[in-house]
Amino acid sequence: MKNRLTTAQPTKAMRRRVPPGIVTLAAMAVLAAVAPASAAKQARQPAEAVAQRQAGDPIMAIVSIKSQQVTFYDADGWILRAPVSTGTTGRETPAGVFAVVEKDKDHRSTMYDDAWMPNMQRITWNGIALHGGPLPGYAASHGCVRMPFGFAENLFDKTYIGMRVIISPHDTVPTDIAHPSLFVPKPEAIAAAPRLADKLSVEADEATRAADEAKKAASAAAKEAASLPAALRKLEQQKARADAELAFADKTLANAKNDQARAKAEELKQKAATKAADAATQLDAAKAAAQPKRDAVAATKDAAKASAARKADAVKAATDAKLAGEPVSVYISRSTQKLYVRRNTHKPAPDGGGEVFDTSIEVPVTIRNPEQPIGTHIFTAMAKSATGLRWSVVTIENGDEARNALDRITIPQDVWDRIGPTALPRSSIIISDEPLSSETNYRTEFVAVLSDQPQGGFITRKPTAPAMIASDDGWDNGGNGFGFFYQRDPYVQPANPRRQRGQYQYYQSTEPMQRSWW
Template sequence: MFSRLVFGLGLLSATALVHPAFATDARALQIFVSKSKQSMAVYDGADVIATSKISSGKAGHTTPSGIFSVIEKQTYHESNIYSGAPMPLMQRLTWSGIALHQSNSVPRYPASHGCVRMPDAFAKQLFKMTEMGVPVIITDGQLAPEPIDHPMLFRPQAPAPAPLLSDVELRPGIGELPVQVAMNEVAMPRLQVQPIAAPANDQPVKILITRRSQRETIIDLQTYLAELGFAVGNADGYLGPATVQAIGEFKKQHPLASTQAKSLVSDDLVRAVYTAAGKGEPPNGVIMVRQGFRPVFEAPVTIAEPELALGTHFFSASEVNLKDGTTEWLGVTLPNTLTSQTMKRLGISTMESSVISGTPILNALGRITIPDDTRQRIDAMLTPGSTLTISDTGVGPETGQGTDFITLTRG
């Protein structure tokens, strides 16, 4: 970690101030960009270690807001969108064309075609400091990470005995989503106490908790219908002819009494299939894990009060202490206004997640239940720089091959 010093750097300073000599573990860095202030702040834990003015995207080319990470670094790059425009010291955030890069024109107002421009001296120092995967949070207003302590957050523990024993089998990651390139359950107790060992792979893990999509629900329907003897074809998450026929045959054997009976895939159908397969109550959430820009696995989770929005929250593990079995987590809440159509699709009746009590970020954590075996597997993978995103809206369209989880937000 960096030295825990605050250098009194004003977030509005037009001069980049960087202290790379203190860098000892770049995995714990976080970069926050404010479009309203046209500023950037680099954090080590909760401490600001560098600031700079920036220029984000102008009208018609607005820089997207959300949670990103550095997925590529090039000392010199030319845009293949804008006639080979130079992009020195480029740190890519999306494969569709958004990046941090050096520029000789940083007027401290939106002036770019979507990228985040930085002054020369700052861009050079930042390029030296960062590693692949460092989080970059872009919002309209200024955000600052704050310490978060909650029992739902992960901490290092000894790995669970293999194989994992659970009613729900962990699935591999569902694979990569296509992205157009525009730039060159109840776990058994542990058999014995095991010492905490450093993870075999020390790359930070990236975790996303969100609501289950229809594809994940259909995969489970296909899996459990096949276990019940129905021919569904491949469990691929798509309603092909074989799956449609299997659902029809299941409904004949298990008539649905509700008004949803005419719907091909309804909540009552899912619940009936789970019951018939002896799987209990259907989960309404999913946890996904990536490491080294690749999917590792996903598993079901339960979200309480699903009619309330979870909100969009980002957490970073600034320190992971294997000896004490503790993790220092930092968190922020990102503004994210859902459209009425999105709320209807997700079954959300109100955006006010704070109506329960306390703060939205703690409410979101308190509403999520993770199976013990899933938690143990993630606990054993934790390293400094591991991150957790909680979002209502699922896997963002920019998430794909060679990325961490990318979450786009609306102000």
């Protein structure tokens, strides 16, 4: 017994001498071992933050999927930050380049059982948006970017249709850049733009009225001449019958057997000859009268075509001049070897929702070493500078360094001359390996997603209907260059990719949607 007590005492004393910190660490280890798997997702959330300075209008938002954070930038740097919740596994928020296309203060989901999505700012028409929602501390949405409710509400009135939204798989920030391929505006061109737009608008109105009058004249001439073929056919048939009667009279006279029969046949022939001569005279007169009318139809038709061409040229010039007062966005795709230009017309879309973007420029572009990756780089004119514009770049996919990407691009001179001299702050040039998504249409700026990143929240949504593109065949009520729409099948990235052996194949999902938040 003594030995047992002697042995136990040191053990008890040793336990009393264990430092408290070790006990605490041991307890924490035990708790960590038994914590539920979901707790592992709940990494420390980024805190909401507001820059301690006077903020300007936001130019872009960058969402980091890695850090679950959104940051808004004005011309001088970041102004707002907040935690977010992006798409969960299988419903991932697509990484790529977007812009705000619609805003709805009190939005209700049409996909998820009328779920409330307050202060919604849509970035694709198939349903990806930024909006207020619950933030569990990890990616949990069905593809949208949830923001804190209060943050989303305070932000709502600060943004605008066309504001750039960049969703990056990793953390990235805008960095300053200067390069000769970035637009350098001409102050005199910018100063002259409003006067030029007014002048060309008047000329476009006049050309439109002239084209309408020419079209009416051509229509009237065609209407007047429309009855000519039937009238001439009737006279030709009348002459043919008269000629047939004359031929019959000749035959009757030749077959007469006596004087009485010959006299009767002679009388019949004279009447038939007179009738045939009258029919021929009427036909010749009708043909002579018809020719000036036919000439008038041809002349007024040619005049209408020429007038319509002048109208189209005038409308195009007026549209370009009017759009010169808007920031310009350029997208250059290594995949399609094309350059696309967008400018917001601020005209409501005719089929409801959003605004119409001008899509009149789409041209081939030269890319040096087109077989080599170029990455995805978003160059943005942040503000005016002493030399023109101060630019930044955000890279979300490293195929090539941003400066090298610009070096590899040759922008056609006519495009440069058309949009460069009047480039304004918030203008952008995007260079990417990716084609434009088929979600890009006349109601969007650009939509391009990174094909090597998960897109579950994008591919499980019903694609937007085929793009309708605004034509420039109209002015004012005719459209101010945006009155008519036609189907277009550009080289675009299909809407619904499904990953297969490392690549994305595209399909429309038939998987039932869970009822939840985006």
